[in-house]
Amino acid sequence: MNNILNAASKITGLMTFQKRLSILGADVSNLNDVFLEMFFIAVIGFMVGGMINIYAFHGSQRKNALLDYLAFYYKDIKYVGVELLCMLALMLLYAKWGLNGQFIGNSVLLFFLIAAAAVDIQKKIIPNKLILTGSAAGVLMLPVNDRVTWLSALLAVLLIGGMLWIVAVISKGGFGLGDVKLLGCIGLFLGLEQTLSALVLSLLLSAAWGLVLITVKRSNKNKQIPFAPFVLVGTFMAILL
16 A cells, blocks of 8 residues: 555656646656656766866876776765766756757867866866867867857957967966967857857956955965866856856
8 A cells, every 4th residue: 555655656746747847838748758868968978077087187197097097986086076067067058958069069168178177177287289189179060060150269269369378478377378278279169259258257266266265364376276177167157158
């Protein structure tokens, strides 16, 4: 009897959930298909996150990179964090756009930025090989993402990249050239308007974090704070908003 009541409760709960989705305007006729699609999207994000972990944290030990990754997987939360971040990013992008050119282009961009942020946190540098790979991917994604024109992408690289290069030269190391190249690379994916939004959000997030460090008295003028993680979050916000 208890089993019957439990089964009835679960069915009632599912029906209530479906009713709520219907009220919100969602199509519940293919609800199982949506869940299945999200599951596969999450698996893909998890796998990509694993590859990013191997590259970012074990790239200098390429011969045993996979074995090192597996051996230390459960001993360091950063591995799980990268994979969960990739899963969440991919699922949110898919939920917003479905499987189209914007989803593909923005997914490639965010995977590239997650890799850059992970390396920047680990080594305080963004490798030129990674920038070149991201730039090549950005050019390849231009025909796929119909919302970004070649002109907008070119203007983003020249104007935003040029402006940040001048800032980097004037600041004499206050703004890294790796960050300049990273923002220029983002311009190929997002175009001028969205890249500018991503830059502004990144700077605001970085400034807010700096104020937090000053407030808790943990700031060190000689300590270099990686900027790529803020670029990742700022770009993600610019894409979703």
